[in-house]
Amino acid sequence: MDFNDLVKLYEKKKEEYGEDAYLHISAMLKEAKEIHKKDWDRSPTPNQDHEQSWRAFKGKNLENLIMHIIQDEVEELGLKIIDGNHLERSEGKNLEEEENAIKRNLLVDYGEYGSHLPDVDLVIYNPRTRKVIAVISSKVTLRERIAQTGYWKIKLRQDEITKDIKVFFITLDEDKTLSKKEPHKKGRAIVEVDTDGSYIMSEEQIEESNKVKKFDKFITDLKGLINEVNQQTIAEEALKKEVEDERPPVETTTLWDYPKQSYGKKQKGDNKFQGVTPAFIVYNMISRYTKPGELVLDPMCGSGTTIDVCQEEGRKVIGYDIDPKRADIIKNDARKIPLDDNQVDMVFIDSPYGDNVNYSNEPQDIGKISAESQEFYEAMEQVGKELYRVLKPGKVLGWLIGDQWVKKRFTPVGFKIYEMLTEKIGFEPVDIICVARRNQSSNTGVWHYRARKWNFYLRGFKYLLIVRKPSVDAQTPEVKEDRKVNWKKYK
Numbered sequence: 001m002d003f004n005d006l007v008k009l010y011e012k013k014k015e016e017y018g019e020d021a022y023l024h025i026s027a028m029l030k031e032a033k034e035i036h037k038k039d040w041d042r043s044p045t046p047n048q049d050h051e052q053s054w055r056a057f058k059g060k061n062l063e064n065l066i067m068h069i070i071q072d073e074v075e076e077l078g079l080k081i082i083d084g085n086h087l088e089r090s091e092g093k094n095l096e097e098e099e100n101a102i103k104r105n106l107l108v109d110y111g112e113y114g115s116h117l118p119d120v121d122l123v124i125y126n127p128r129t130r131k132v133i134a135v136i137s138s139k140v141t142l143r144e145r146i147a148q149t150g151y152w153k154i155k156l157r158q159d160e161i162t163k164d165i166k167v168f169f170i171t172l173d174e175d176k177t178l179s180k181k182e183p184h185k186k187g188r189a190i191v192e193v194d195t196d197g198s199y200i201m202s203e204e205q206i207e208e209s210n211k212v213k214k215f216d217k218f219i220t221d222l223k224g225l226i227n228e229v230n231q232q233t234i235a236e237e238a239l240k241k242e243v244e245d246e247r248p249p250v251e252t253t254t255l256w257d258y259p260k261q262s263y264g265k266k267q268k269g270d271n272k273f274q275g276v277t278p279a280f281i282v283y284n285m286i287s288r289y290t291k292p293g294e295l296v297l298d299p300m301c302g303s304g305t306t307i308d309v310c311q312e313e314g315r316k317v318i319g320y321d322i323d324p325k326r327a328d329i330i331k332n333d334a335r336k337i338p339l340d341d342n343q344v345d346m347v348f349i350d351s352p353y354g355d356n357v358n359y360s361n362e363p364q365d366i367g368k369i370s371a372e373s374q375e376f377y378e379a380m381e382q383v384g385k386e387l388y389r390v391l392k393p394g395k396v397l398g399w400l401i402g403d404q405w406v407k408k409r410f411t412p413v414g415f416k417i418y419e420m421l422t423e424k425i426g427f428e429p430v431d432i433i434c435v436a437r438r439n440q441s442s443n444t445g446v447w448h449y450r451a452r453k454w455n456f457y458l459r460g461f462k463y464l465l466i467v468r469k470p471s472v473d474a475q476t477p478e479v480k481e482d483r484k485v486n487w488k489k490y491k
């Protein structure tokens, strides 16, 4: 009898029991022992001890059989298995990209002494998530590896990336260290306390526990573990998605581009309202320039985007509009704001930038005044002065505004408003953000055709003008706070 005969026996079990073949390994070993005995009877070993001869045979061949069976079963579970020694010996550049990722996810960190792989024979991982699920050490007797296996479990447990990796030991337990619970042997104690389990490949009886079992149970346990890991991964992915959906990123450059108007589970503002503001802009403004509990004002609140974002982020908010669309928006002309001086922690305003949109029938609607007329800038100056008055010193105003191109005439509305805010009213410049426009009504084939034919440009962006009311001692809070950054180097 040789290794191939053992594999044939296992394949026969597979034919008989299909995917449950692994549950019959012990029975298979009994059969193998009988066949081995018949062979041995024909030419017995000189010492006349079949038991000893069978143990020697197992020692030589069963380790390979374990690999064969595990590989087979693990791949049926949609996982992959890789030789730990191959990972250990190969340099990063000689490993496949997937193998490299697995290696990184298994390294134990020794600080200044580098990172090193644990000594394991097999690594089971999920090729989709590249998470290592379990590592296996396999030896004929326990003594050869068990203390090391316990050590690796302790080390893996210490790191966030590796803490959930299960550490198993598969053995033939030739010296019978594991087969009895009592008296307590050191090897069994290590297995029980410092590994995730040891599986014994034997045809003989053993006293099982939660941690010490016959190999027949290994695949069942692995299936349970995969279920657990899958549940955990689903939960982690759901949480990640929820967080991503719920909170947009805080922008780091002056170019902002939003493919949709709102984010998260709750709609912010009304995306059918003509001129609705992308909620991301309000989120970014309040994230940078206010703290929870502070008061935000939107004097031209439209469909209420600012109110919805602020409420979700724990900011107090007041929304006015000349033609309120919701009960929580107060009717008011932005040129006269019913608040005392120095009350507000931040203002966000997305104003009309000409008479291109019909917001309401209200005569006071500034959206009825052409941006080519002086009257428009006078109205905006009145608004700007009111915003300056109600803002607390040192606090920020964000004003979203677009330029105008009508009837072959370009009007740089954004520049004019920025100049008015900083030169006439006394705000300090903070920055200008370019916000890409995506859903404007001119974003159609015919308008793109006209733009080329008549040699003009369609509006591709709006400005988010950011200015600050000077603080009392004329030094902004940011300048005081951001000492660690070497601003001279930033270009």
Ligand SMILES: C[S@@+](CC[C@H](N)C(=O)[O-])C[C@H]1O[C@@H](n2cnc3c(N)ncnc32)[C@H](O)[C@@H]1O
Binding pocket: 269, 270, 273, 274, 275, 276, 277, 278, 299, 300, 301, 302, 303, 304, 305, 306, 320, 321, 322, 323, 332, 333, 334, 335, 350, 351, 352, 359, 360, 364, 365, 366, 367
């Ligand atoms: C671009 S929309 C604001 C969009 C809003 N941020 C939103 O997300 O729905 C401009 C708003 O300014 C308002 N408005 C125009 N003139 C006003 C005035 N004099 N005082 C207050 N609001 C005015 C319009 O009624 C309109 O709702």
